[in-house]
Amino acid sequence: MKIATSEEIKQLDKAAQTRFGVSSLILMENAGVQSVRYMEERYGNLKDKNIAVVCGKGNNGGDGLVIARHLSNKGAYVTVYLLSSAKEISKDSKTNHEIIKKMNMPVYTSASNIQAGLKKADIIIDAIFGTGLKKDISGIYAKAINLINKSKKPVIAVDIPSGIDSDNGQIKGCAVRADLTVTFCLPKIGHLAYPGAEYSGSLKIADISIPKGLVNESSIKTHLITKDAVSEILPKRRPDAHKGEFGHLFILAGSPGLTGAAVMTGLSALRIGTGLVTLGVPEGLNHIFETKITEAMTLPLPQTNEQTISPAAKNKILNFLKKADAIAIGPGLSQNKETAQLIRELIREIRIPIVIDADAINSIAGHADILKNTKAQVIITPHPGELSRLINITADEINRGRIAIARKISQQYNIIVALKGANTVIAESEGNVYINNTGNPGMASGGTGDVLTGMIAGLICQKVSPINAAIAGVHLHGLAGDIAAKEKGEAGLIAGDMIEKIPEAIKTV
Known part of the structure; x- marks a missing residue:
C-alpha cells in the first residue's frame, strides 16, 4: 500500500477533480460519511451522545461540518466549535456551514464556550488542521488542542491529528492525541513515523472515491508493508x-x-x-x-x-x-x-x-x-x-x-x-x-x-x-x-x- 506526502495527496485530489469530475464537495461529503461510519464501528450507536466537533477554517474543518450533520441525523447531540469567523472558512466549508445553520445546530465561533462544551461531551471530533499544516500552532488553535487533550474524552481525528506534520510525524508546537484517526484515500507518512504514529491512535483508511487508477499510476515511492x-x-x-x-x-x-x-x-x-x-x-x-x-x-x-x-x-x-x-x-x-x-x-x-x-x-x-x-x-x-x-x-x-x-x-x-x-x-x-x-x-x-x-x-x-x-x-x-x-x-x-x-x-x- 502506498503512503502519501501532503503534496502527493493534494495532487491526487486535484486529479480526481480535473480528470474525473469528482468535485471537492463530493470528496468532502465522502470523507464525512466515512468518518461517521468508522465512529459507529468503534463506539456503536451514537444516538443521544453529546459530541463536540472542533473545526478549523480549512477543508479539514469542512470535513468536520459534514460529520456534524450526519451525526445529528443519527440522533446525536452535536455542537460545533468553529475556531475562526464564518467569513474566513474555505469555500466548501461555507457550503456545509450554511447547511448546518439551516438545521439549527449550535455553532460557536469563539473559544469562550469550548471548555464547558468539551467537559460535557462524550466524544470529541478534531477537525482543526489537516495534512497541509507546516507551521507551529499558536493562539486559539493551541488553546483548543490543549483543552481537547486535557478533557480525557475519546477523540477522533479527521485525516490526521491536528498539529502533526503529515510528512514526517513531528509535532508542530502541540498536537491532538487521538484515539482514532480516519484518514482518506491513503495513509500519510505522519501516521506511521513517530511521534505521529503514537498520536494517531488506531488508524483507519477510508475510501472517498478517488479513482483507484489515479493511485496506481501515481509516482508515490513510499509504501506500507502488508x-x-x-x-x-x-x-x-x-x-x-x-x-x-x-x-x-x-x-x-x-x-x-x-x-x-x-x-x-x-x-x-x-x-x-x-x-x-x-x-x-x-x-x-x-x-x-x-x-x-x-x-x-x-x-x-x-x-x-x-x-x-x-x-x-x-x-x-x-x-x-x-x-x-x-x-x-x-x-x-x-x-x-x-x-x-x-x-x-x-x-x-x-x-x-x-x-x-x-x-x-x-x-x-x-x-x-x-x-x-x-x-x-x-x-x-x-x-x-x-x-x-x-x-x-x-x-x-x-x-x-x-x-x-x-x-x-x-x-x-x-x-x-x-x-x-x-x-x-x-x-x-x-x-x-x-x-x-x-x-x-x-x-x-x-x-x-x-x-x-x-x-x-x-x-x-x-x-x-x-x-x-x-x-x-x-x-x-x-x-x-x-x-x-x-x-x-x-x-x-x-x-x-x-x-x-x-x-x-x-x-x-
Missing part, C-alpha cells in the same frame, strides 16, 4: 524439496562475552527456513558454539590475542564463501581494530549478498565509501546510533527524518538500508521506501537485532531478492515479537522468545 505483500514474497516448498534448495548461510560473528549474538543469528536463520547455516567463529571459542547450537555448523577461524576473528582468517573465509549463498557479518564481532580491518577488507571483496549489522557497521564508520565499491549487493541493518556513527550526524536528527535519511543513504551508496526502530524503514537505491508497522516496545532488548539479521540473510539464501528479503524479514520479525508479547507480555520479552515464534509468524501471513 501481510499480503509478505505472503507473496515467501518461497513455496515443493513436496520433494531438499535442504540444498533453501540455501547455505555463512555468519561471521562472535567474540568473548558475545557468543549469544552469533547463536541467535544462526537460530533465526534456521527458523526462517534456511537449509544450511555455518557460523564462522574464533577458533578458541568454537567449543562454546558447538555446545550452544545443535542445528548449525561451525567454521573455526584464526583469532587475535583478544580471541576475536583475525585478518589471518580472510582467505579461509573467502574460500568457504564459494559454497555459500549469502553472508551475515557483525553480530557480536567486537570492536577489535584487527577484526574491523578484516571486515573492511571482506566487504570490498565478497561477491555474494552481504547483510551488515552491529559491529560490522561500526567497523566501517569513517570508511563509509567502502560501500560504494563493493562487488556484492549490500544490506545494512543499523539502529539510529549505529547509523549516526556511520554518517556522522546525531541519532536525534536521524529519528526526526528517518524516511528521508534512509532514502538518501541508500541512493548515495547504492545499498539497501533497513533502519531499525519504531517503525522500521527500508530504503532501496531506486528511491522506494517501505515502512513496517509490526513490532512492539518489548522488542527493545538485547539480541533482537541479531534475530533480524539472521532472518533477512536466511531469506536471501532461499532465492528471495535482497529488497524483498528485507521487507519480509522486517515484517515477520515484528510479527514474531507481537505474537511473543501476547504470550509473555512486553516487559519480559527476550530475543529467544521471538526466535521461537518465527514459524508462527510465517503461518499467519
Whole structure:
C-alpha cells in the first residue's frame, strides 16, 4: 500500500477533480460519511451522545461540518466549535456551514464556550488542521488542542491529528492525541513515523472515491508493508524439496562475552527456513558454539590475542564463501581494530549478498565509501546510533527524518538500508521506501537485532531478492515479537522468545 506526502495527496485530489469530475464537495461529503461510519464501528450507536466537533477554517474543518450533520441525523447531540469567523472558512466549508445553520445546530465561533462544551461531551471530533499544516500552532488553535487533550474524552481525528506534520510525524508546537484517526484515500507518512504514529491512535483508511487508477499510476515511492505483500514474497516448498534448495548461510560473528549474538543469528536463520547455516567463529571459542547450537555448523577461524576473528582468517573465509549463498557479518564481532580491518577488507571483496549489522557497521564508520565499491549487493541493518556513527550526524536528527535519511543513504551508496526502530524503514537505491508497522516496545532488548539479521540473510539464501528479503524479514520479525508479547507480555520479552515464534509468524501471513 502506498503512503502519501501532503503534496502527493493534494495532487491526487486535484486529479480526481480535473480528470474525473469528482468535485471537492463530493470528496468532502465522502470523507464525512466515512468518518461517521468508522465512529459507529468503534463506539456503536451514537444516538443521544453529546459530541463536540472542533473545526478549523480549512477543508479539514469542512470535513468536520459534514460529520456534524450526519451525526445529528443519527440522533446525536452535536455542537460545533468553529475556531475562526464564518467569513474566513474555505469555500466548501461555507457550503456545509450554511447547511448546518439551516438545521439549527449550535455553532460557536469563539473559544469562550469550548471548555464547558468539551467537559460535557462524550466524544470529541478534531477537525482543526489537516495534512497541509507546516507551521507551529499558536493562539486559539493551541488553546483548543490543549483543552481537547486535557478533557480525557475519546477523540477522533479527521485525516490526521491536528498539529502533526503529515510528512514526517513531528509535532508542530502541540498536537491532538487521538484515539482514532480516519484518514482518506491513503495513509500519510505522519501516521506511521513517530511521534505521529503514537498520536494517531488506531488508524483507519477510508475510501472517498478517488479513482483507484489515479493511485496506481501515481509516482508515490513510499509504501506500507502488508501481510499480503509478505505472503507473496515467501518461497513455496515443493513436496520433494531438499535442504540444498533453501540455501547455505555463512555468519561471521562472535567474540568473548558475545557468543549469544552469533547463536541467535544462526537460530533465526534456521527458523526462517534456511537449509544450511555455518557460523564462522574464533577458533578458541568454537567449543562454546558447538555446545550452544545443535542445528548449525561451525567454521573455526584464526583469532587475535583478544580471541576475536583475525585478518589471518580472510582467505579461509573467502574460500568457504564459494559454497555459500549469502553472508551475515557483525553480530557480536567486537570492536577489535584487527577484526574491523578484516571486515573492511571482506566487504570490498565478497561477491555474494552481504547483510551488515552491529559491529560490522561500526567497523566501517569513517570508511563509509567502502560501500560504494563493493562487488556484492549490500544490506545494512543499523539502529539510529549505529547509523549516526556511520554518517556522522546525531541519532536525534536521524529519528526526526528517518524516511528521508534512509532514502538518501541508500541512493548515495547504492545499498539497501533497513533502519531499525519504531517503525522500521527500508530504503532501496531506486528511491522506494517501505515502512513496517509490526513490532512492539518489548522488542527493545538485547539480541533482537541479531534475530533480524539472521532472518533477512536466511531469506536471501532461499532465492528471495535482497529488497524483498528485507521487507519480509522486517515484517515477520515484528510479527514474531507481537505474537511473543501476547504470550509473555512486553516487559519480559527476550530475543529467544521471538526466535521461537518465527514459524508462527510465517503461518499467519
